[in-house]
Amino acid sequence: MNIIILGAGRVGESVAESLVSERNDITVIDTDPRRLVALQERFDLRGVAGNGIQPSVLREAGAEDADMLIACAPNDETNLVCCKIAHDVFNITTRIARVRSEEFPNGSELMGKSGFAVDQVICPEESLTTYIRKLINYPEALQVLEFAGGKVSLIAVRAITGGPMVGHVISELPTLVPEVEMRFVAIYRTDELGVDQQVICNGSTRIEPGDEVFVLAATSWIRQVLDALRLRDQPVRRVIIAGGGRVGLRLARQLKKDCRVKIIEAEAARCEYLTSQLPGHVLVLNGDSTDEDLLQVENVSECDLFMGLTSDDEDNIMACLLAKRMGARRVLALINRSAYADLVQGSQIDIALSPAHTVIGELLAFVRRGDVEAVYSLRRGAAEALEAVARGDRKTSKVVGRRIDEIPLPPGTQIGALVRGEGDDTQVIIPHHDTVIQSNDHVIVFLPRKRMVREVEKLFQVSAIFF
Template sequence: MNILILGAGRVGASVAESLVSEKNDITVIDTDPARLRDLQDRMDLRGVTGNGIQPSVLEAAGARDADMLIACAPSDETNLVACKVAHAVFGIPTRIARLRSPEFEQESPLLGTEGFAVDAVICPEESVTRTIRQLIEYPEALQVLQFAEGEVSLIAVRAVQGAPLVRHTMAELPTLVPQCEMRVVALYRKDGGGSEQRLACEGSTRIEAGDEVFVLTATVHIRRVLDGLSRRSAPIKRVMIAGGGRVGLRLAREIQGECRLKLIDTDLARCEYLTTQLNSASLVLHGDVTDEELLEREQVEETDLFLALTSDDEDNIMACLLAKRMGARRVLALINRRAYADLVQGTTIDIALSPAQAVIGELLAYVRRGDVQAVHSLRRGAAEALEAVARGDRKTSKVVGRRIEEIALPKGAQIGAIVRTIKDAQTDRRVIIPHHDTVIEQDDHVIVFVPRKRMMREVEKLFQVGATFFF
């Protein structure tokens, strides 16, 4: 696919890195030639210097042959105008804009073809907030991702010694948690040298304490799955946020009525603004998030969740390490640089969250071939889970009318769940955890776990309908 990316900032660079690895033809437009040189040195892509709202710059970038424009410049206005020009002048089929303002909702007529011609809106700040909200609701989880309009969830959890399902084999799970169908689609375990290895999810595979377990189940069963693999945590009631920027403020607004909230920022003027945006029960503090005396004075040891959400990766890492050492129950660091995220994996920092990775899945749903409804990027982009709709019939499809065991999935990939609309009851949907003899039907929503991104093309081909389907 020929893709134009407007903006070589953190989000644009992360998007480019993810899409280049899949052998797409990527061109990045930015006004800063130094940024573009850095990207070109690291990745196999083309850089064009200039203002991406100007038709001449888009023309030079190859807009006439482009399949998609992803506008993720810092300014909402730039991204909106770029999408309009891409549609009106060059007819680029798919146009995606990064928009920070909540005024522009996906269904707004302003974004239609008569307006700014935006097909999809992405907002890293909103995606990060949504992810953190899930982790507040399920504090034992490392990740909670939803498919099929919330009917199915993929849960990542660290197995804990003494939990009911730990030290048991996969084959034993159905009898240990009756009436709670689930499918373990991936299991990662550290070896003696500290490196993580992916284990085959077979009937004889035993779950051990410390394993990172990925489970697909109906959303209504999330709590039972977590209770089976972990130790139930007390509800999160005390939250401390380090950083009152866009992400910190957005999250604080959403949770201020649910938790006892403290928010720290180094900028005095920003703190004064924050006090006007939050209720009187929320405490805004001016200070350094890595100041041990400040954290001690504000009783960080009684904090249920410490969130480092500043724009500085180093500060976020240091603040989380300090808060954890001082007794915070759970800590989360917002980290933009992938190298840093890999570095902190497995340390005392419970969760490292990347704003760019939080939206990559939303973009990949437009890049994937076949009828793909949702994609989630996992393990810092190394793996994916996608929801694809089975179209066609047995003659035109490689999945419809076939048993799971007949489908030529790449090694390690798993079909973990199916969401099926019950015939004659169009609003009634059923979640199926499939077995080897389960037959996929037309219009089933199939959730597939793919352990390596390079396998994705094989999976996509399975859900592409043969040409005869259209005659």
């Protein structure tokens, strides 16, 4: 596909990195030539310096032949106007805009073709808030990702001693947890050098303490799956948020009814704004989240979840490390640099969350070929999970009417779950080697490496004779 990306910031860079690796033709527009030079040195893409709302700049970027525009410049206004011009002047088929404001939701008249002509609105802050909220609901989990309208979930959890499955092989699952159907799709284990290695996942694989385990199951079984791999954590009731920016404010609004929330914000003016936006029982503190005395006074040792959500990676890391050392039960750090996230994940910091990767999945679902409903990046972009809909019949499809063991999946790739039927007749099926895929099944596939995505997409493309 020919794709134009407006904006070479953190989100734009992450999107470009993901799409270039899948052999798309990428052109990035940005007003800062230095950013473009840095991107061109790292990736096989083209850079165009200029303002993306100017038709001449879009034309130079190849808008007349483009299949998609992804507008992720810092300003909402720039992204909206760019999508409008892309539609009216260049007739670009698909237009995606990053919009932070809550006044421009998906499906509104303003986003229609008579308005700003945006096919999909992406809001990183909303995506992050939704993601973190799931982790709060299931404090034992490292990731909780939903498929098929929420009917199936992929859960990442670190196994610890005491869980019924820990220390046992996967083939013992029906005996140890007989009432729950689940599929282990991947296990990552730290070797003696401290490097994460993927472990072959089959019936003879033994789950060891410290393993990072990815499990697919019906969403209704999430709690039982977590209980099988570790002792249940107490619910999150006391929360401290370091950083009162957009994400911190959104999260505080969502948690105000269920949790005791404190926000630590360094800027006095922002504290005044937060106070005006939140109810009185949410405590807003003007201070430094890396101040040990402040954390001690605010009883960080009694905190169920401490979150570093400022715009500074180093501050988030240091605040979380300090809070953990002082007794916070669980800490989460927002980290933009992927190298930092890889470095601290699984250390004293329980969860290292990359804002860009929470958005990538939403964008990738629009880029994928075939009938792909959802895509998620896993392990900070190293692996992926996707939901594809099987179409056609045995003559027109490479998957419909075939047993799982007849489908030529790339090595290490697993079909972890099927969702069949609609409404009250919906079934969540954990397939075996002899399970036959039917037309209109939603198929959840785990891919250990991104480069396998194209091969899987081709499997779900129907031939030209299918109508």
